[in-house]
Amino acid sequence: MKALLSPPPPRSNIFCSHHERFFLSVYPISPLQKPPRLDARLGANRPQNLKVVFVTRAADSTQPSTTASPSSAKTIVTDDEFSLAKVSFGVIGMGVGISLLSYGFGAYFNVLPGSEWSALMLTYGFPLAIIGMALKYAELKPVPCLTYSDAQMLRETSATPILKQVRSDVIRYQYGDEQHLDEALKRIFQYGQGGGIPRRSAPILQMIREEVTEDGKYCLVLVFEAKALQLSDFDKRQEKFASFFGPDVRAEVGKGENDLYEVRLISNLNVDLSSS
Structure with a gap:
């Protein structure tokens, strides 16, 4: 049996069974609607195109916006100025001394x-290496300094x-002291005295x-680390910090x-300058 049918639509599926052919088309059907007749709707219906529309919406202006804090808005000044006080003399002494000793021994054995010049290099290289090691052992490294741009402009006139002098001392290498501001802290906290604190x-x-x-x-x-102390230990010595x-x-x-x-050591020098 031959069935005269029009060509199937693009999305129809063909099922074959022996000598008969059946065409099945897929149509969008609502739950309450019956499917259309195959012979009437076979060539009329077309595949439907679905559109996806993205709707953009402006951000809500009432939402809270993050604002930078005053401290984060300040500009940090980097200290790139070269100074001999920022150079470790222990490293220099060890480097020069060991270099002279090494070359002196190599020249002495004709390597x-x-x-x-081998005797001269050995004569000066040995004491330089010893002095460099001693300085390196007694070396006190500088502490970091965080400077804001507005404070840098006020330093020369208001500090x-x-x-x-305190700033200059603590940002350079020191030798022989146990820690920075050792003499000042010894007088303020009275190490080992009545009403004072232990040295440790x-x-x-x-x-x-x-x-x-x-x-x-x-x-x-001045930012301190004091694991054995409390805030009250600093509070009762506030006037001593100011007087020292x-x-x-x-x-x-x-x-x-x-x-x-x-x-916080606050300078009152700008008050005197403004009043004069």
Whole structure:
């Protein structure tokens, strides 16, 4: 039996069974609608195209926006100025001394040229290497200094000479001292004396920070690590900090981040300059 049928639509599936052929078309049907007749709708219906429309929506202006804090908006100044105080003399002494010793021994055994200078290189190389090792052993590394741009501009005019000296001392290599500001901390905390603290509990200077207070004054912040002390130990010595690093200095103490303690040395020198 041959059935005269029109060509199937593009999406129709053909099922074959022996000598008969059946065509099955797929149409979108709603739940309440009956399927159309095959002989009437076979060539009329076409595959439907589905569109996906993306609708963009403006961001809600009422949502809270993140604003930068005043401290993060400040510009940090990097200290790129070269100074001999920032160079380790222990490293230099060891490097020069060991180089002279190595070359001197090589020249003495004729491995390297310059055998006539070998005795001189050995004579000076040995003491230089010893001195370099001694300096390296007694070396006290500088602490980091965080400087904001507004504080840098105020330093020359508003910082007291003592605050300038404190900053200069702690950001360079020192030799022989157990820690930075050792003499100052010894007098303020009175190591081993009545009302004082043990030497092993002494605070250790971790870094310094230069900033400007809300009323426009230069401030040098000393950040200490003192695991054996409490904030009250710093509070009752607030006036001693001011008197030792004075005159024209006001001291404030507080608790910083990561269980560190901060001593803020605020200069009053700009008040005197404005009034004169």
